[in-house]
Amino acid sequence: MRRYLYVSLVAAFAVIALKLGAWRLTGSVGFLSDALESLVNVVAAGFALLMVAIAGRPPDADHPYGHTKAEYFSSALEGLLIGFAALGIAAEAVHRLLAPHGVRAVPAGVALSVLASLINAGVARWMLSGAHRLRSIVLEADARHLLADVWTSAGVIVGVSLVPLTGWLWLDPVVGMVVAVHIVGEAWRLVARSVDGLMDRSLPASDIAEVDHVLQGFRSDDVRFDHVRTRRAGTRRFVSLHMHMPAHWSLGRAAHCRLRVERALTEHIAGLVATIEMLPQGEESLLDGGRPDKPGPPADCG
Numbered sequence: 001m002r003r004y005l006y007v008s009l010v011a012a013f014a015v016i017a018l019k020l021g022a023w024r025l026t027g028s029v030g031f032l033s034d035a036l037e038s039l040v041n042v043v044a045a046g047f048a049l050l051m052v053a054i055a056g057r058p059p060d061a062d063h064p065y066g067h068t069k070a071e072y073f074s075s076a077l078e079g080l081l082i083g084f085a086a087l088g089i090a091a092e093a094v095h096r097l098l099a100p101h102g103v104r105a106v107p108a109g110v111a112l113s114v115l116a117s118l119i120n121a122g123v124a125r126w127m128l129s130g131a132h133r134l135r136s137i138v139l140e141a142d143a144r145h146l147l148a149d150v151w152t153s154a155g156v157i158v159g160v161s162l163v164p165l166t167g168w169l170w171l172d173p174v175v176g177m178v179v180a181v182h183i184v185g186e187a188w189r190l191v192a193r194s195v196d197g198l199m200d201r202s203l204p205a206s207d208i209a210e211v212d213h214v215l216q217g218f219r220s221d222d223v224r225f226d227h228v229r230t231r232r233a234g235t236r237r238f239v240s241l242h243m244h245m246p247a248h249w250s251l252g253r254a255a256h257c258r259l260r261v262e263r264a265l266t267e268h269i270a271g272l273v274a275t276i277e278m279l280p281q282g283e284e285s286l287l288d289g290g291r292p293d294k295p296g297p298p299a300d301c302g
């Protein structure tokens with residue numbers, strides 16, 4: 001994980017240097033705003049490294065469920081940074097539409113910018129494959145950010161290249177505006193995913209189907225499951241459920257069956273934390289609709 005983030009940090013510095021070079025050669029404000037967008041990458045990647053270090057800490061007395069949700073702060077912040085960078089590009093585009101001006105030494109500037117984008121695209125693809133393997137939203141956010149950066153550069157390169165060919169000074173800001181709208185969409189998706197994580201959205205349907213498949217193997221006239229809840233926190237996945245068994249079973253027999261279910265769930269779904277509450281048939285916990293005044297023999301819990 002850290003290897004990916006360190007490489008992205010080094011690549012970002014190289015990309016900024018190339019894009020600033022393109023700006024100095026051409027005097028194009030498009031290339032300058034492109035370089036500023038890459039600067040946001042460096043800030044975001046540094047913050048992501050910090051968050052991954054926090055997320056990787058083992059559970060402690062103050063945080064008994066671990067620190068994995070720290071990842072969501074990083075991806076939410078990154079979404080906001082991308083959004084602001086896009087608004088900056090849009091503002092610059094409007095400014096240039098109102099006060100058009102030409103650019104110089106375009107082929108050399110384009111060459112530098114293309115090289116920078118090739119570096120970004122290569123690093124982004126490598127990081128996306130790593131993100132899927134590690135199930136990391138931080139890594140995915142970083143990779144999507146880099147891809148957004150490639151789109152920005154492509155728009156700027158096309159716009160700046162066509163200006164001297166056509167003499168259309170308005171073309172550059174219009175292309176910049178289209179790219180900015182695309183980036184705002186990327187930013188929105190990142191923020192939405194972070195909100196999902198912080199709001200404990202359930203696991204994807206494929207994971208829930210896998211849980212149900214495992215439980216199916218244990219269902220019988222005696223054993224019934226209900227109140228299945230799932231959530232994720234960073235790379236960790238959680239399921240909690242009720243396991244209803246006949247009231248006359250001994251606690252030892254019920255616990256043995258419960259253990260088999262827990263083991264099957266964690267073997268089938270990597271990284272799953274299963275919390276299984278044992279209940280007799282016909283009884284529910286208060287949380288799940290059980291009646292506090294349910295009639296029955298007086299309980300002797302001593």
Ligand SMILES: [Zn+2]
Pocket residue numbers: 226227242244279283284285288
């Ligand atoms: Zn139940």
